[in-house]
Amino acid sequence: MADTIVSKMVDTIVLYPTQGRGHLVSMVELAKLILTHHPSFSVTIISYEAPYETGCTAPYIATVSSTNPSIIFYHLPTVPIPTNNTSSSILDIKTLSFEWHTVNNPNYHQALVSISRSANIKAVIMDFFCNYSFDVSTGLGIPTYYFITGGLTAFTAFLYFPTLHKNLTRNFKDLNEIINIPGMPPILAKNMPAPMLDRSKKVYQYFLETALQMPKSAGIVVNSIETLEKRALKAILNGECTPGEPAPVIYCLGPLVATDGSNEGGTKHECLTWLDSQPSRSVVFLSFGSLGKFSAKQLKEMAVGLERSGVRFLWVVRAPPPDENVAAVAEPSLESLLPEGFLERNRARGLVLKGWAPQVEVLSHDSVGGFITHCGWNSALESLRAGVPMLGWALYEEQNIYQLAIEEELKVGLALRKREDGSVSAAELENGVTELMNSERGKAIRERVMAVRETVLGAFCDGGPSQAALARFVEAIRRV
Numbered sequence: 001m002a003d004t005i006v007s008k009m010v011d012t013i014v015l016y017p018t019q020g021r022g023h024l025v026s027m028v029e030l031a032k033l034i035l036t037h038h039p040s041f042s043v044t045i046i047s048y049e050a051p052y053e054t055g056c057t058a059p060y061i062a063t064v065s066s067t068n069p070s071i072i073f074y075h076l077p078t079v080p081i082p083t084n085n086t087s088s089s090i091l092d093i094k095t096l097s098f099e100w101h102t103v104n105n106p107n108y109h110q111a112l113v114s115i116s117r118s119a120n121i122k123a124v125i126m127d128f129f130c131n132y133s134f135d136v137s138t139g140l141g142i143p144t145y146y147f148i149t150g151g152l153t154a155f156t157a158f159l160y161f162p163t164l165h166k167n168l169t170r171n172f173k174d175l176n177e178i179i180n181i182p183g184m185p186p187i188l189a190k191n192m193p194a195p196m197l198d199r200s201k202k203v204y205q206y207f208l209e210t211a212l213q214m215p216k217s218a219g220i221v222v223n224s225i226e227t228l229e230k231r232a233l234k235a236i237l238n239g240e241c242t243p244g245e246p247a248p249v250i251y252c253l254g255p256l257v258a259t260d261g262s263n264e265g266g267t268k269h270e271c272l273t274w275l276d277s278q279p280s281r282s283v284v285f286l287s288f289g290s291l292g293k294f295s296a297k298q299l300k301e302m303a304v305g306l307e308r309s310g311v312r313f314l315w316v317v318r319a320p321p322p323d324e325n326v327a328a329v330a331e332p333s334l335e336s337l338l339p340e341g342f343l344e345r346n347r348a349r350g351l352v353l354k355g356w357a358p359q360v361e362v363l364s365h366d367s368v369g370g371f372i373t374h375c376g377w378n379s380a381l382e383s384l385r386a387g388v389p390m391l392g393w394a395l396y397e398e399q400n401i402y403q404l405a406i407e408e409e410l411k412v413g414l415a416l417r418k419r420e421d422g423s424v425s426a427a428e429l430e431n432g433v434t435e436l437m438n439s440e441r442g443k444a445i446r447e448r449v450m451a452v453r454e455t456v457l458g459a460f461c462d463g464g465p466s467q468a469a470l471a472r473f474v475e476a477i478r479r480v
Helices: 021-037 058-067 090-103 105-116 128-139 152-167 202-216 230-237 270-276 296-309 359-364 377-386 399-409 426-438 440-457 465-478
Strands: 010-016 042-047 071-075 119-127 144-148 219-222 250-252 283-287 312-317 350-354 368-373 390-392 413-415
Touching (some): 010 128, 021 042, 021 058, 042 105, 119 128, 128 144, 152 399, 270 312
Parallel strands (some): 010 042, 010 119, 042 071, 312 350, 390 413
């Protein structure tokens, strides 16, 4: 049963996220955006706890419900994991996500029928991983849109995926060659997102079918800005990414970036106090997202590179991933993870944190002058909004594409060169940090990122591109 019963037949937009806090947060930010600019609508978010979730979203949902009463959550019952897949690898979780939504379609159908009894559903906006629920909402006559939490540059690769599948007969993972995709820089085939690398995997087929389906939807909402990724947008709208098929309708409604709420209750995080004592633009910030874990050997190399650079740093360190040959330690100490004496030697110019830092507030602090990042799209948008240049260290999925966009397309950062095994040497990190923070090239990038910052900040100003795109979207759904 829905948490809130709408008392009259208001126009509502239903949002259907996939599992994972990151996807849910982006949907919540989209809901806030719609309600801020068009408060005559209501927004209902379909929520659930998938049995393969890596973390519970209930506390976050409770917080959103209490602070944003206009956002209604409709909770679906939990259904079992499909019995043929119980792996916890990232690839298999993506496979599970597609399959689980399929299994849950009867509950999703019932949710839409229930909501429609008290509200006029003007549109459904569903996450890309909910692709196999598309026919449920369209079967009820509801205009259905897809939501892309990432940017346009990676989306061009996704839309062009069926063409690559048709033109190339070998697995991307086996190709040591550059491929050209409209709207983005050339990319090494094996650096494409992991679900696209191996034709024998089920997730490959799921991605392929989704790429073919999405352009047939009512439209695609993207967490980007028309004036930020102009080349990619042009390629999509001109039909270059979908040859022989109609170009999809695109609504760029970014930046959808959440504040991290770290100052709730008036408590200031220790790292912000430390940053207060550092000179302006002097600190490089290292953080790699919730899945950004490095081996113990790599952490030690990173420490050596940072120390040799002589640059002030704020570094978020996570415990290494489990190793079957090493006894698991739930909370290893920083002293055990880093070179002997590292923390003491660098206490005057560096701060190392375990697990987490309030990233939005850190990037917005005047002392931060550079960001070493895994190139996740949300992190990139946060950095651009704060005017902080980036040093890219892509780790997984579409991050290789965003690293190319950061360095070659937007020209707001540099990229670290990795060894064949994906690791980065101490010398490479030292040189990258020094170039970003203390070189003429770094200075030019800093000037460029400040110009791009104005694009990001102006997206929802009067006459801004994202404000105009939102108006077009609302006009489209009101015509229904």
